[in-house]
Amino acid sequence: MASSVDREETRPLQKRIWYRTTLFNAFVIGGVGFLAPGLWNAMSALGAGGAQSPFLVNAANSLVFGLMGFLCLLGGPISNRIGLNWTLCLGAIGYPIYSAGLYTNNRYGNNWLVLVGAAFCGISAGLFWASEGAVALGYPEASKRGKYMNIWLIFRTGGPLVGGAIVLALNHGAQQKKKGKVGYEISETYLVFIALQCIAAPLALLLTPPEKVQRSDGTKVKIVAEKSFIAEIKALGRALARRDILLLLPIFWAAYFNQYNSNFQTYYFGVRARALSGFVINFAGLLSSYLISLLLDYKKFPVKKRLNIGFYWVIFWHLVAWIYAWVIQEKYTGHPPTWDWEDSGFVEGFFVLAFWQFSQQSLQNWLYYFVSTKTDNISELSRFTGILRGQESFSQAVSYGLNTREWKGGRVPLAVNTILLGLAVIPTWIAMREHVPVESDKSYGFEGHSDEEVPSEDILTTQTSKVVAVQSTVQR
Numbered sequence: 001m002a003s004s005v006d007r008e009e010t011r012p013l014q015k016r017i018w019y020r021t022t023l024f025n026a027f028v029i030g031g032v033g034f035l036a037p038g039l040w041n042a043m044s045a046l047g048a049g050g051a052q053s054p055f056l057v058n059a060a061n062s063l064v065f066g067l068m069g070f071l072c073l074l075g076g077p078i079s080n081r082i083g084l085n086w087t088l089c090l091g092a093i094g095y096p097i098y099s100a101g102l103y104t105n106n107r108y109g110n111n112w113l114v115l116v117g118a119a120f121c122g123i124s125a126g127l128f129w130a131s132e133g134a135v136a137l138g139y140p141e142a143s144k145r146g147k148y149m150n151i152w153l154i155f156r157t158g159g160p161l162v163g164g165a166i167v168l169a170l171n172h173g174a175q176q177k178k179k180g181k182v183g184y185e186i187s188e189t190y191l192v193f194i195a196l197q198c199i200a201a202p203l204a205l206l207l208t209p210p211e212k213v214q215r216s217d218g219t220k221v222k223i224v225a226e227k228s229f230i231a232e233i234k235a236l237g238r239a240l241a242r243r244d245i246l247l248l249l250p251i252f253w254a255a256y257f258n259q260y261n262s263n264f265q266t267y268y269f270g271v272r273a274r275a276l277s278g279f280v281i282n283f284a285g286l287l288s289s290y291l292i293s294l295l296l297d298y299k300k301f302p303v304k305k306r307l308n309i310g311f312y313w314v315i316f317w318h319l320v321a322w323i324y325a326w327v328i329q330e331k332y333t334g335h336p337p338t339w340d341w342e343d344s345g346f347v348e349g350f351f352v353l354a355f356w357q358f359s360q361q362s363l364q365n366w367l368y369y370f371v372s373t374k375t376d377n378i379s380e381l382s383r384f385t386g387i388l389r390g391q392e393s394f395s396q397a398v399s400y401g402l403n404t405r406e407w408k409g410g411r412v413p414l415a416v417n418t419i420l421l422g423l424a425v426i427p428t429w430i431a432m433r434e435h436v437p438v439e440s441d442k443s444y445g446f447e448g449h450s451d452e453e454v455p456s457e458d459i460l461t462t463q464t465s466k467v468v469a470v471q472s473t474v475q476r
Contacts, residue, residue, distance in 0.1 A: 019206070020214040022140045026148050028207050029135050030155025032088060035200035036095040036128065038159020039193040040121075042167070043102050056111060057102070058262070058404045060118035064098070065397035067122025068129070072390030075130020076383035077232030080225045084131050084382075085207035091128025092200035094121035099197060103190040126393065133385030135207065137368060138378035141217050145372055146296035149365055153289045157282050163193060164279030168272075210378050225379040239383045244374070247431035248367075250424035252391035255363050257420050259399040260413040261356055267410070268332055268349055270340045277350050284354040288317075288361040296369045303373055303437040310366040311432055315425065317362055321355035322418055328352050329410050373437040395420075 018024055079087035094117075101117030104110055132152075140148040166189055210221040226232045239245060265274045292313065296306050328348060339346040371384050402413055 016214045016216075020208050020212055022144075022148065022213060022215055025135060025139050025208050025213065026151045027155075028203065029088070029132050030152055032092055032128075032200045032204050033132065033152065033156035034158045035196050035203065036092040037125070038156050039163055039197055040095050040099055041160045042163020043099055043190055043193060056105070056114060058259070058400045060098075060101070060114045061259070062397045062400035062404065063115065063118040064122040064125065065393040065400060067119060068126040069390045069393035069397060071123055071126020072130045072386045072393055073126075073236065074386070075127050075389075076134070076379075076386040077226075077229055077236055078127060079131045079134065079382050080232055080379050081229050083209060084135055085205050085209065087127050087131040088135070088204035088207055089201045091124055091126070091131055092197075092204055094124025095200065096194045096197035097121060099190060099194045103194065106190070126390070129389040129393070130382060130386035133368065133389055134378055134382035137372035137385065138210065138221060138381045139213055139215075141215050141219065142376075143217075143299060144297065145369060146293035146365070149296075149368060150289050150293040153361070153365075154286065157286055160282050161279065163189075164275070164282065168275040168279045222377045223379055224377045235380075236383050236386075239380070240387060244431050244435065245384070245387060247427040248371075248388075249391060249427075250420070251363075251367065251428045252388055253395040254417075254420040254424040255360070255367060255395075256392040257395045257399045258356060258360065258413075258417050259396055259403055260410060260417065261353055263403050263406075263413070264349075264352065264410065268337055268339055269346075270338055273339050273341045273346060276341050277353055280350070281353045281357045284357040285361040288358040289365055292362045292365045296365065304435070307366070307370055307373070307432055307435070307437075310362075310369070311429070314359070314363045314366050317355070317359040318421060321359040322414075322421070324355055325352050326414065326418075329414055333411065370432070370435070373435070376438050 075087065075091075098114075098117035098121035101113035101115070105114050136149060136152045137145060170189065210223055213221045215221075226235050265277060269277060292310060295310055295313070298306060301309070329352075332349075337343075337345055337349070339349050367388065368385070371388055372381065374384060375381050399413070399417075402416065407413060
């Protein structure tokens with residue numbers, strides 16, 4: 001079981017092993033994120049996976065996220081038993097199967113592999129997101145969480161950027177001005193994506209087990225796991241019943257409910273305009289992540305103040321995004337356009353998508369950071385991130401289901417999104433007000449040491465005298 005050790009001895013500093021560092025592990029999860037969900041998102045960059053009608057793909061995505069929600073909840077208990085690297089590996093297996101379904105639907109018109117692939121992807125992706133969130137938040141030093149979340153996002157966004165650039169290059173001709181699906185010649189590019197996605201699972205096995213991670217500040221990744229899988233399930237139940245988690249459930253749902261953006265593209269943009277917007281809006285997400293990461297890692301403010309400022313930052317950009325979206329949607333409801341990038345009205349429609357992406361990404365970064373400050377135990381954190389991502393997945397399943405119908409003017413999905421966001425504000429504010437961060441940005445006496453050196457495995461040493469080390473491990 002867990003043990004605590006207090007010692008006052010000093011040991012020589014040791015060179016860090018590069019593949020045990022937090023930076024290396026950030027690159028591992030980033031690489032898996034790039035290859036698996038990143039390239040899958042790239043295939044969706046044209047809106048609805050490049051299809052002419054969004055309804056089959058929305059139904060399949062509803063299945064994906066419904067299954068994913070359940071597996072995300074179980075992701076914490078599973079990863080605490082079999083290890084984060086194997087959970088991440090299993091989590092990457094389903095993506096190429098679903099991508100193959102999107103390809104064969106576009107190329108040959110069959111529907112069954114889309115639904116079969118969606119089922120495999122939903123089961124697999126649930127494990128992926130639960131484990132990836134725990135690694136991205138639990139491995140880095142507390143003072144660098146915002147930075148490492150940004151690295152994680154840059155890699156994950158790299159998939160849509162690379163894929164979007166390829167799709168844009170193949171869809172820039174005048175014949176692609178109108179609505180429709182991408183041609184089968186263009187969809188052949190998907191075969192390259194599928195092959196690359198198959199690399200994600202073995203790459204995940206390079207992830208360092210948490211007990212062997214070497215942070216630059218000498219702190220250890222704390223692990224206090226349960227004795228059995230049944231005990232893990234009971235711990236999950238206790239986490240779900242916590243007041244602070246219950247208060248956050250509305251924002252967990254509202255954060256990713258907006259899947260109308262895919263329909264918005266297919267309704268109002270031609271193929272090459274969808275290709276351009278699918279590529280460019282990723283930069284809005286990257287900019288949003290970078291800006292809020294600067295705030296979340298700003299050491300002159302205590303963690304609680306960063307969370308407070310971040311909360312109002314997120315609210316401001318959501319007000320901008322959704323007020324603007326309603327104005328443009330009402331305009332399009334009466335006179336639906338089909339914008340090409342040469343049309344003067346393209347920019348106003350594009351900014352609906354850009355503002356949605358910017359506001360949504362700021363909320364995701366803030367929310368994950370908030371959850372990460374609730375515990376310094378990665379086993380508990382894996383349960384929290386599983387709950388967070390599970391609830392987001394359930395909301396996406398409902399949202400994709402809602403968008404399998406062609407609601408006139410898009411008013412219904414927009415209204416549901418607006419109401420959910422409004423209902424989430426007060427409980428989120430209460431949860432934030434009552435929150436006491438578990439961790440704070442402290443120096444552990446290693447400012448004088450380079451990032452290449454850390455103390456020996458179980459000792460935190462100071463440059464001069466006393467050090468207290470608290471290490472929790474699990475005997476399995």
